[in-house]
Amino acid sequence: MRFVLTTHYGQDVNLFRHNGQRFWYALLAVGAVAAPLFLNAFYVGELVLVFIWAVAGIGLMLLVGYTGLVSLGHAAFLAIGAYCHAVLLGYGVPFALSAPIAVAFTALVGALVGIPALRMTGVYLAIATLAFERIVAYVIEHWEPVTGGLRGMSVPQPEFFGLSLADSYVLYYFSLGVLAAGLFAAANLLRSPMGRAFIAVRDSEISAESMGVHLARTKTTAFAVSAAFTGLAGVLLAHRIGYLAPDAFTVQTSIQLLLLVVVGGLGSLHGVVFGAIFVGYLPQVIALARDVLPSAVGQIPGLELGVFGAILVLFLVFEPLGLYGRWLKIRSWLSQFPLYRKATHKRQKSYLRTERVH
Amino acid sequence: MILPAGEPAPTLFEARDLSLSFGGVKAVRDVSFEIRRGEVFSIIGPNGAGKTTIFNLINRIYDADAGTMSFNGEDMSRVPGHRVAELGITRTFQNTELFDRATVLENLLIGRHVHRRTNLVAECLFLPSARRQEVAFRSYAEQIIDLLDLQASRDQMAGALPYGTRKVVEIARALCAEPQLLLLDEPSSGLNPEESEDLAFWIEDISADLGVTIAMVEHDMNLVTTVSNRVMAMADGAAITTGTPSDVQNHPEVLRAYLGDFEGSDVPGEREGAPLARKEPSAGEREGEPLARKEPSAGEREGAPLARKEQCEGEPLANKEPPTVEH
């Protein structure tokens, strides 16, 4: 527990409140920059995947964790970003142009998907996004001249200054930079009026509107920003996997993204990173477990998804605040050691507040 | 509150012949009134009289079936809901509608949303303009925190606060928008006597120090007479009379509205004692009486919470009497 003497409101606004925090984040940054020096290409590639999950996770976190809108179809935005980028590169558009266009296009699609959200509650939205994802998958599978259909398409890997994004070390630093910038932008947004308007919409629409929040515009913005982040992750993913095929973007991908935000901890950017590490490494752990377990258990079809499901359920029932919430508890236990009271973090039960009138 | 004697203050808000029905129920009928700049204007009346509906009409949650509203002389009968706060009208809610998973400070900062001048890009990059705005927002929010003594709960989650504090936070949030007109929907319901007394002082402070005009719906006649300049009494969706607190209190129609037709259902002061779960009617209903009977009262529809514990306005069975809508 540390108390900071604030003498100016500007200090309150800062992302890092005191030098201790600055020190730890700087250390983390140094560690992230230095990591590839000690790792071989495979592990670097795995870390790239974690960064990509995290970038996409920022998008979904803003939508689900902060605005309270559920999307069951975020894989579609990932796919749109990836395909749009790859197709543009294929037409010879330079990277510096095609990536922003892909992101902007994904944001536009996101805003369009958000429009039905304006008139309905989260329930409808969840199903609508699921339907949207299926339709996007259909388009990708059947628009062969552009997307290569079920066969897929390879992603051109442009070079700049002799560096190619096909090289996992180059891609590592590039995605690390993107992730850092993304986290910075999201954190800024959340300490600004628009980010707070997201929270307002999440907690009480009626009250948000009475405080002057334009519901439609806020929800559309949330969708667009969320789609933009996810599309950006798609751009990175295109370079990471090098070959795009429909089976890279399925309902399972959407669910993994949801798992990411839930397990990480809804409503926290730290949670995005925790969740990304978790989701990035879970398949490896499961793969390892498959080898260890007796074949009768290890070879169960759908085991991986079953484990995802089980973890999702366990977190929702026992630790709705996710890994980040757990970390906060551990940290306050350590800092208040002999005096820690369990009730400090007692779960706030809010009683169901219905959105409907019969 | 302390208005200069002599000629009346200029009109801030004016409603002309407002009417609204829900299905067949006339919730508000031909109500006209004006709120003058700088005054504290109270609306009283039994449950189901249509008081909150008036607020919801002003707030543009409902469209009036007929009638007009103007604010500062400009027609506001058709402005969209989110523009009302921009015009300078903010409100609190009967059952409190805070942003529960945000801190008190964040709640207040959301209250300043109407003063947002930055765009999305400036916010994402936190350009100097965004930083300046943020610092300005905070310093204003802190002033309100000081005014209403909320320092202790500043960084607490709004959802974790005791009911009385939640009510105050709601007032604080509404004030952060720097409104010209503040609508308070039953500010004292659920408060203990001490908190109610504090509330009276705060209302006077808000009126005197910030120069905010206040309109409130209130049952506590003590509070109403202490702070109000003028009072409008309503019953059955219609305005009975408007005047000074003592005039209205002694108006024969008002007395009848409270004591005659609605037998003790909502005499001020009795509210606090009303048991949430008065049981008598249930025994009869349990015996195979149609459980799915649809009462016309919308008060009964209130929210169907799975297990909401707060005082449920319109306690489903405790007051079956008034068939009108308390929206």
Added chain:
Amino acid sequence: MEAFQLLLSGLSQGCVYGLIALGFVLIYKATEMLNFAQGDMMMLGAFVAFTLVNLLGLSFFVGFFLTLVVMVGFGMALERTVIRPMIGEPPFAVLMLTIGLGFILRAVAGAVWGSETETLDVPFAGNVLEVGGVVLGYENLVVIAGTALLCVALWAFFRYSRIGIAMQAASQNQLAAYYSGVPVKRVTSLVWGISAAISATAGILVAPVMLIDPMMGFLGIKAFAAAIVGGLGSLPGAIVGGLIIGVAEQFVGLYLPPGLGEVSAFVILLVMLMVRPQGIFASMQQKKV
């Protein structure tokens, strides 16, 4: 004539969507929770029936009845163990919980029954009815007749039985129902049980038409579309929405480019959301303060 056959198979497919949607809407009406595992409950029901009839050799009707009993128990147990602790959590937490449950059910089914497709032994399999040159599969007719019967039974249940009326009361206003002596918790459990049984019925009816495998629950996604097209919260709407989607799929599949039949349900859903988001039988309104 071809059109008529298409219509019939569309209707029978639509009945299945409708039944799953019915279970979905039932839970939504009673608890405002969305059960995304509804399709997987159907899958589970079909496998239970498969076990009882094919593996244990019970007669079809006994197996059918026992399946219903098992599934009511399963639904209630599920409510009691994982759903009830979630009361008061934000709605999307429950939604994600049921998604997780769906994955678990699929994995469990894969582990217990394997991932091959199975065929349920039904007494009416393979028979056809020929009416004026039109060949009608018994399977399709049974689905339609079974759905109609179930709907009548449900209607009577909600209209006349005490517990059915109590359910209606609880779904309209839980607090008021509670004060009137309705055991809301038990009613909620039972709603989950009935919903599971309805899904199981759908699974058994559809088994001769589409075979049983752990992934058949994906059918549920289209049922959600059906529920919304019909008007979320409306029981007749669920069936009507299911029929619309089922029939549309057949005709789109025939007359429009291949594969479009698969997504037609979703296109219909999105169009519906743009045009009339409250669905055909609207029942939801704005929240009040």
